[in-house]
Amino acid sequence: MVTISQRKRIWGWYFFDWASQPYNTLLLTFIFGPYFTNTLASNLMADGLTEGAARAQAQSTWGWGLAVTGIMIAFLAPLLGAIADNSGRKLPWIWLFSAMYFVGSAALWWTAPDSFSALWTLMFFGIGLIGMEFATIFTNSYLPDLHEDPDELGRISGSGWAFGYVGGLVALVIMLLLFQATANGTTLAGLKPLLGLDHSTKADTRIVGPLTAIWFAVFMIPFFAFTRDTAITGAPPLVIKDSLSALLQTLRRLPSHPSLLAYLGSSMFYRDALNGLYTFGGIYAAGVLGWTVTQVGIFGIVAIITGAAFSWISGRVDRRLGPLPVIVFCVLALTFVSLLIITITPGSVLFIPIKDGSNMPNVTFFIAGAVIGAAGGALQASSRNMMTRQANPDRMTEAFGLYALSGKATSFLAPALIALASQITGSQRLGVSPVVALFIIGLILLLWVKPRGDFKS
Structure with missing residues (x-):
């Protein structure tokens, strides 16, 4: 068997972040999410709802949809991790989930406004x-x-996250320069959308689904080329039963590892809040500030550039100081910027009225987006590394399954709270306010987290 060098294994691992990032960048946050809510809101207004009520209802529908998906992920993630640890086989699962990624994103092409089904x-x-x-x-x-x-x-985690952000940035730039039409019918590069895509049917926006799918398929090649499993010899034949038993045993032992338990709880809340900002940031800008898809895309470019830069920088800080100080600083920054966002309307910033036609709300929101990108990228990179310090080294995939559970057990919470707040207040702006409380809870729980964890302290 050909030996794969450490350098190739690291770069293969980096390419998963590069390949997968467009799902977050193009679909979840900056292009398809706003397209979904704008299209649904337009259909609801055609059915008689007022604009404000229609936009709040569309944001609520998007939130409930993500909440249901989050519950499914939370339920299965730890068990799948335990199965992988018991069998030593991870690549077959990655192939399966890669196929789901490809099919799910490619199918978004069939979401034209005239036949739109939420x-x-x-x-x-x-x-x-x-x-x-x-x-x-x-x-x-x-x-x-x-x-x-x-x-x-x-350092490796931060560099990988930065590399992923650059991949998302390149994909977003390609989308805006070559496919997404502006109000005058041409792209930001002054071209007609490639492939003759018709702006009137939103084909120039819907192409983001197939583009994301193809991007993923192409750039996963280095990952699969340089990644190998080390199978555990003599794996038990009843792997699902034994894996479930091992998982339940791990869960029962969690109270005896207070640092791990506190970290899982903390990351559950602050990552849920961060995902809420990512998911609804573009939707907020489109609905509250009236931004076009192109404007949201440019906003995304700014956020991704700061995210890539600070992911790389934070990886070096993480190597010197450890991940915990990075996490605390980033959660504080995100808490303050969330409070700022709530105060932004077309006519005011920080609740202070401004002159009609002032560009101050847009500029302020761009600054907020840059901070979210920077702190969010650094936070996720250091959080991933922190998990390696908190986990049992012999049950690492199961631990990341629990990490996914902590990120998804309440992943329905931010979308659900935003959906509920949007419905109750009838306001998109006030609808995002619950993320502030989630960040604060996550910050408080960090007080019980040991820098080196329970297993390695």
Whole structure:
């Protein structure tokens, strides 16, 4: 068997982040999410709802759809991780979930406004999202094996996250320059949308689904080329039964590992809040500030650039100081910027009225987006590394399954709370306010987290 060098294994691992990031960048946050809510809101207004009520209802529908998907991910993630640990086989699962990613994203092409079905759209979006999230569980669990020095894992995680952001940035730029039409019918590059895509049917926007699918299929090649499993010899034939038993045993032992338990609880809340910002940021800008898809896309470019830069920088800080100080700083920054966003309307910033026609709300929101990108990228990179310090080294995939559970057990909470707040207040702006409380809860729970965890302290 040909030996794969450490450098190739690391770069293969990096390419998963590059390949998978467009699902978050193009679909979840900056292009398809706003398209979904704008299209559904337009249909609801055609049925007689006022604009404000229609936009709040569309945001609520998107939130409930993501909440249902999150519950499904939370239920299955730890068990799948335990199965992988018991069998030593991760790649077959990654192939399966990669196929779900591809099918789910490609199917979003069939969401034209004149035949739009919110149920159909959310179902296929959910299939792709489940594929991405489950594939991430298994690829994250390779991180501890990429370097013999644990202190180097923060740098590797940060560099991988930065590389993924750059991939998302390149994909977004391609979308805006070559496919997405502006108000005058041409792209930002002044071209007609490629492939003769018709703006009137939103084909220039819907192409984001197939583009994301093809991007993933192409750039997963290095990952599969340079990644190998080390199967556990003599794996038990009743692997699902034994894996479930091992998982239940791990859950029963969690109270005896307070640092791990506190970290899982903390990350559950702050990652849920961050995902809420990512998911509804573009939707908020489109609904509250009236931004076009192109404007939201440019906003995304700014956020991704800061995210890539600070993921890379935070990886170096993580190597020097450890992941915990990075996490605390980022959660504080995101809490403050969330409070800022709530105060932004077309006519005011920080609740202070401004002159009609002022560009201050747009500029302020761009600044907020840059901070979210920077702090969010650094937070996720260091959180991934922190999990390697908190987990039992012998049950790493199961631990990342629990990490996914902590990220998804309440992943319905931010979308559900935003959906509920949007419905109760009838306001998109006030609808995003619950993320502030989630960040604060996550910050408080970090007080019980040991920098090196229970297993390695």
